[in-house]
Amino acid sequence: MAETLLHPQRTPRPPAPRPPVRHPGTLVGGLVRTTRPKQWIKNVLVVAAPAAAGRLFSLHALSRLALVFALFTACAAAVYLVNDARDAEADRAHPTKRRRPIAAGQVPVPVAYGVAGVLAVLAPAVALRLATPAVALLLTAYLGMQLAYCVSLKHVLVVDLVVVTTGFLMRAAAGGLALGIPLSRWFLITTGFGALFMVAAKRYSEAVQMAGTAGATRVLLTEYTTGYLRFVWQLAAGVAVLGYCLWALEEGGVPHTSVLPWRQLSVVAFVLAVLRYAVFADRGTAGEPEEVVLGDRALALIGLAWLAMYGLAVANW
Secondary structure, three states, X not given: OHHHHHOOOOOOXXXXXXXXXXXXXXXXXXXXXXXXXXXXXHHHHHHHHXXXXXXXXXXXXXXXXXXXXXXXXXXXXXXXXXXXXXXXXXXXXXXXHHHOOOOOOOOXXXXXXXXXXHHHHHHHHHHHHHOOHHHHHHHHHHHHHHHHHHHOHHHOOOHHHHHHHHHHHHHHHHHHHHHOOOOOHHHHHHHHHHHHHHHHHHHHHHHHHHOOOOOOOOHHHHOOOHHHHHHHHHHHHHHXXXXXXXXXXXXXXXXXXXXXXXXXXXXXXXXHHHHHHHHHHHHOOOOOHHHHHHHOHHHHHHHHHHHHHXXXXXXXX
């Protein structure tokens, strides 16, 4: 009792927030790093519809697609800036994310929000002025959907998969809208479910790698089961292959004037590519799609073979 009176128990204070780990560098360099330059390769999907229609190689098409690529990159940069600014405090407690420029204090949070706001307003405005109203509307919808994802949708089961997949589909559709190219139903089905296949494979790989560990980089992964995510990427892969086969065989009875039926033969390369990608998904090592494709020589060669046959089919050689 005497010890209690002389030394009263004190309630422990909550730990102070971890200070940012500052890294040398300029403000502009930090802003560029936050926009994830490695992710810009995803925006190359804007050439998908024009390439499928054989309208890629003209000065007008190339200049218009370069503009759409830049505008999509600006929109994605705005989303990344908002996302990292919102997650700055949480990122400082993460062993690797604490080195992100905003979490590290290299880019102040108000500056990140300001630059994101400028990009989010400027990109649709430039699209309306220099591209088409359809592209401007698509960019506006993309920004609204992705910002909603940053705020709340990334915490909703299944919806998070749909939002990320739709982002890929919007990129693929943007090129067609910019050049006034009608989008084939098979093109939309194959692109949409192909994107869902890669997104679900990535989530599945993350879930496999975090199994048995405390905590997760994505809180929602604790609510998914690996069995469910496996079902999703297998289902999406099957629908994507079916959609592509139906497209390739749609005109199978029409005589072709090319040397070989490249349109039908490209199915072989497409299926092989899906099967090869599924190897990494099954192992739980399917990370970012561009890293998987560029990091595996066999998959890259299969992809080049598919591109060659696809191009020959479009050119009717």
